[in-house]
Amino acid sequence: MNIPFHQFTDEARRVMDLANAESRRLNHEYIGTEHVLLGLIKKEAGVAADILKNLAIDPGAVPAEVEKLIKTGPEMTAVGERPLTPRAGAAIRYAVEESRRLLQKSVGPEHLLVGLAIEGAGVAGLVLRKLGLEPQALRPAAFKVRLMQITTVEKIVRPVRAATPRKRKMREELLAHLETICEEERARLKDPAAATAAAARRFGDPAALTRELDRSLPRLERYAYRVERRFGWRAPESAARYTLRVAMQLFVVIAMALGILVAAVVVSRGWNQADWIAIRPALALLLLLPLDEFLLGLLYFKIRDALWGVFGARRSAFHASLLGLLFACVVVVSGLGFFALATWDVDRATQQIYPVVVAAVAAATACISLARLRGRVEIADTLWACLDIDTSAPGIAGP
Amino acid sequence: MDVIHGDKLRGHLEMLVLATLEQGEAHGLEILRRLEAGGCGLLRLREGSLYPALYRLETAGQVQAVWEKEPHGRRGARGRIYRLTPKGTRALRKGRGEWRTFVTTLGTIFGVPA
Numbered sequence: 001m002n003i004p005f006h007q008f009t010d011e012a013r014r015v016m017d018l019a020n021a022e023s024r025r026l027n028h029e030y031i032g033t034e035h036v037l038l039g040l041i042k043k044e045a046g047v048a049a050d051i052l053k054n055l056a057i058d059p060g061a062v063p064a065e066v067e068k069l070i071k072t073g074p075e076m077t078a079v080g081e082r083p084l085t086p087r088a089g090a091a092i093r094y095a096v097e098e099s100r101r102l103l104q105k106s107v108g109p110e111h112l113l114v115g116l117a118i119e120g121a122g123v124a125g126l127v128l129r130k131l132g133l134e135p136q137a138l139r140p141a142a143f144k145v146r147l148m149q150i151t152t153v154e155k156i157v158r159p160v161r162a163a164t165p166r167k168r169k170m171r172e173e174l175l176a177h178l179e180t181i182c183e184e185e186r187a188r189l190k191d192p193a194a195a196t197a198a199a200a201r202r203f204g205d206p207a208a209l210t211r212e213l214d215r216s217l218p219r220l221e222r223y224a225y226r227v228e229r230r231f232g233w234r235a236p237e238s239a240a241r242y243t244l245r246v247a248m249q250l251f252v253v254i255a256m257a258l259g260i261l262v263a264a265v266v267v268s269r270g271w272n273q274a275d276w277i278a279i280r281p282a283l284a285l286l287l288l289l290p291l292d293e294f295l296l297g298l299l300y301f302k303i304r305d306a307l308w309g310v311f312g313a314r315r316s317a318f319h320a321s322l323l324g325l326l327f328a329c330v331v332v333v334s335g336l337g338f339f340a341l342a343t344w345d346v347d348r349a350t351q352q353i354y355p356v357v358v359a360a361v362a363a364a365t366a367c368i369s370l371a372r373l374r375g376r377v378e379i380a381d382t383l384w385a386c387l388d389i390d391t392s393a394p395g396i397a398g399p
Numbered sequence: 400m401d402v403i404h405g406d407k408l409r410g411h412l413e414m415l416v417l418a419t420l421e422q423g424e425a426h427g428l429e430i431l432r433r434l435e436a437g438g439c440g441l442l443r444l445r446e447g448s449l450y451p452a453l454y455r456l457e458t459a460g461q462v463q464a465v466w467e468k469e470p471h472g473r474r475g476a477r478g479r480i481y482r483l484t485p486k487g488t489r490a491l492r493k494g495r496g497e498w499r500t501f502v503t504t505l506g507t508i509f510g511v512p513a
Contacts, residue, residue, distance in 0.1 A: 105475070156447065169479075174450060176476035177427050181446065204445025216451035218458045 003084070003092050007099070009108045011046040015039045023082050027073035032085040033122030034066045036092075036112060046109040051142045057131045065127040087122035091115040100310070102146050103383055110142040148196050149178050154387045155206040160213045163224035164232070164381055170213065171384055178203055235385035243297035247290040254286045284341035292334050296367070299327045304371035310379050320371075324364045331360035404443045412444075412452045414498070417461060417483065417491040424482040426467060427453065453481060461487030 008016070018039030019031050028035070040048040041059040049059040084092070092107075095115030099107045116124040117138050129135075140147065153175045157167050181202055185195035203209075231249065233242045261282075265275060302313070303323045309315025335356035339349035408415070419425065419433040427449050434442055456462040464479040483491075506512050 170450070170454075172476045173427070173479050174447065176478040177446065177450075179475045180428055180478075202446050204447040208445070209447040209451070212448055212451035213454070216454040216458070 003089065004096060004107075007096065007105070007107050009106045011109050012107050012112060014044065015046075015048075015109050015112055018042050018044075020082055026070070027075060029073070029082060030085050031082045031088055033088050033091050033116050033119060033124035034070060034127070036088055037062060037116055037124035037127065038066060040109055040113055040116075048109045048113045051110060051113060051138075052133075054141050055133060055137060057128075057133055061131055062127060065130055066123060069123050069126065085122075087119055091119035091122060091124070094118040097309075098143075100379075101383060102143055103150055103380060104146065114138055114142050145182060145192055145196050148200065149175060149182060150384075150387060151389050152200060152203065152206060153178060154384055155389045156209045156213065158385070158389065159210050160217070161225045162214075162217055162221050163228045166217070166221060166224075167384075168377070168381060233382075235382070239298055239301035243294050243301070246297065247294040250293050251286065251290040254282075254289060258282050258286060280344065281338075281342040284338050287341070288334050288338055292330065295330050296327060296363075299323055299330065300367050300371060303327070303368060304375045304378065307368070307371050308375045308379055311382075320368065324368050327367055328357075328360040328364040331363045332356055335359060402441050402443045403438070408442070408444065412448070413456055413461075414491065414494040416449070416452055416456060417487050417494070420462060420481060420483040420487070421491065424480050426478040426480050428478070430481070456487065457481075459486075459490075460484060461490050 005013070005016070015036065016031075016039065019035040022035040022038040023029075023031050026035075041052070041062050043049065052059045092112070092115060095107055095111040098111045098114050098118075099105075104111075116122070117128055117133060117135050119125055120129075120135070153171055156174060157170050160167065160170070162170070178199060182196060182199040185198040185202075186192060189195040189198060231246065237245075258279075262271075262279070265271065303320050305311050305313035306316055306320040306323060313319075332353075336349050336352065339352045339356075340346050343349060415434060416430060419430050419437070422433060425433065427446075430453075431444065431446055431449060434444065453462065453464070457464055461484055462481045463484050464481050466477050467480050468477075503512070
């Protein structure tokens with residue numbers, strides 16, 4: 001099982017150490033969801049106990065409930081790291097997923113708590129439900145500060161008429177500032193809710209900041225923004241819809257260019273039979289390019305999501321390679337199809353099989369490398385753009 | 400003395416930022432700290448407003464920015480570190496001259512000669 005412990009915060013690592021100690025105390029040979037939960041509610045484990053208290057759940061009641069469901073094992077002397085049960089592994093993967101959805105680079109105790117609740121069927125999930133935890137109430141309570149930070153930033157940045165690379169820069173820089181002043185206020189005020197509100201006040205009214213940012217941009221940025229609005233991805237459209245839209249735009253552009261070319265030939269010297277042969281490759285492109293854009297574009301997104309395990313896809317290098325193979329097949333078929341259409345001679349087209357296969361392998365490799373290289377940034381951009389900023393998070397107030 | 404709110408600083412914020420960067424490169428929060436120290440707590444600025452000013456200065460080539468390395472200890476978002484360019488230094492010198500003329504002229508009329 002592939003658990004990214006290097007992404008854990010110091011607090012989350014301590015939770016796992018405490019879970020290991022709980023397992024040892026109960027003479028168990030594994031770390032299950034119950035041990036993680038018992039680790040989480042310890043005082044030294046950070047915020048999880050406070051989150052439960054805010055939801056009117058007494059963390060002190062957890063050990064008794066856990067012990068109703070499990071037995072202590074026979075006396076034994078096993079020391080060291082215990083393996084995770086499949087359910088505990090699943091809960092941790094949910095926790096990692098939660099932190100990614102909140103655009104965080106590390107996993108803390110609050111994510112682990114939500115992960116346990118999402119997993120639900122393990123001992124921890126059963127205990128939490130027995131103690132009256134409402135799963136839908138947990139996320140807003142556990143991620144209150146973080147949600148306020150990212151919705152504030154996105155409220156400011158989203159309406160700015162700039163292209164994505166510039167917005168990416170603004171988001172990260174504004175978020176860094178907001179994170180720091182939240183910490184400062186937290187150290188000053190102790191109460192997280194009051195600190196969050198104070199930080200938001202210091203930062204300023206989002207609408208006013210949007211206007212100021214918009215005015216600060218160079219003129220060129222406006223054009224980049226318009227081009228992106230026209231041809232780029234528009235949140236929250238699906239990958240299929242987006243690639244289909246671009247394919248249709250591509251078809252129209254090629255058709256128009258071809259139309260102008262034909263019209264120019266007809267007007268200047270009239271159409272003759274030989275022109276049909278000359279125009280055949282262009283007609284083949286008109287048919288194949290939009291189709292390829294759609295299929296290959298869609299496959300690119302599927303490969304990226306499989307490589308990174310996001311947007312409902314399971315993280316699987318094997319699945320990604322299969323999709324890569326499919327990508328290469330599409331390139332081979334459309335490459336041969338192009339030669340067949342352009343020369344109107346299937347035999348001559350099949351002679352091109354070797355260069356076409358080489359091109360297909362190169363294209364598939366390029367596609368997978370691109371998905372690896374650009375994936376993280378693209379996914380973050382998408383998550384930002386899809387963030388729900390209308391449900392006003394607590395603590396946001398004007399100056 | 401009354402505090403000076405952000406609205407009154409409009410048009411001057413960029414000069415103020417350039418002046419703070421004369422002390423050396425800094426990220427946004429450090430610039431605000433320097434402004435606060437220099438203004439003896441009389442400047443009231445919405446902190447977010449600093450960034451539009453920095454972006455304008457960056458576009459004008461008067462400051463240059465680089466991303467900071469992994470933020471100290473925490474694995475959060477990164478800030479950017481701003482540095483004065485030679486163009487910025489020239490703009491600052493010019494701005495100081497203009498300010499002197501402005502204050503002398505208006506001060507004479509107000510009856511509080513500088």
